Amino acid sequence: MSVDTRVDLGGMQLRNPVLTASGTFGYGTEFAPFLDLTRLGGFVAKSLTLEPRFGNPPVRIAEAPAGMLNAISLENVGVDAFIQEKLPALPEGVAVVASLFETEIDRYAEVAKRLTGAPKVVGLEVNASCPHVKSGGIEFGQNPAVLRELVAAVRQATDLPLLVKLSPNVTSIAEMARVCEGEGADGLSLINSVQALEVDPETRRPLLSNVLGGLSGPAIRPIALRMVYQASRAVSIPICGMGGIASAEDAVKFLLCGATAVQVGTLNYLEPSLAGEIADGLVVYAERHGFARLADLTGALELPEGK
């Protein structure tokens, strides 16, 4: 049986549902020696700001049980250098989702404008959820009114397919998902890393210079699955799920819980070719379970009666 691997992620026609997650795959070129990038459904580039950014001072990364903590704080080359230098260096046929982040809503909109029409960019992902960069003391994605304003402004600035990447650091992910759908988002990405703290008992100091960081990796996978499941029941726009994906089976779990596509993040650091292997592994899974299309796995979770 040949399996149809194509998916439509909010208007992005992807050759398969496996992408790599923002911040864990650089600008793509770094991974090209290890993985043919055209084997991926696409990759999400590091979040871009209007001007280049240097991020937090070290220590910015620490180990955690079944994962890691980071507080890189969105170091990036800036949107113009990305368009002029990074995009042309990528092979033809690579689908790039450009991620954007800013500290003010009108600056978010300006980054979105500049990315619109850039070659190879098939869609945008608005990072509304970095857990260690704050504007006015909160993450954009933690306050429904602020999130509404942000999505509306970026929606106006671009006609590209628009994903909004939500924060897991909220009480109701369903409420945030509905806000995005209401303002014209074409899809949701979830989840970003989970706000966390780790301490060195000998020095009695936090491990990260920023004190707080974001926990990612397999440690957060069940939280991410729960949020994908809840958000997918709250909205009808597609969801791109991520959080600790380490195998094709993990990716299948996200699809079953309602995701249309997935992103591989922290595990790229351990195994730079992993996302390609996961794309192949999904086909093997679909054949073994009699699914003609990977798209048919979306939401195919078998629930106990009455749930």
Ligand SMILES: Cc1cc2nc3c(=O)[nH]c(=O)nc-3n(C[C@H](O)[C@H](O)[C@H](O)COP(=O)(O)O)c2cc1C
């Ligand atoms: C070192 C590092 C840097 C990250 N940078 C970004 C970023 O720039 N923008 C963003 O939206 N998410 C960023 N993330 C979050 C990931 O894209 C992803 O949402 C999160 O790590 C959960 O997936 P995972 O457990 O597979 O890594 C970063 C994660 C890590 C570990």
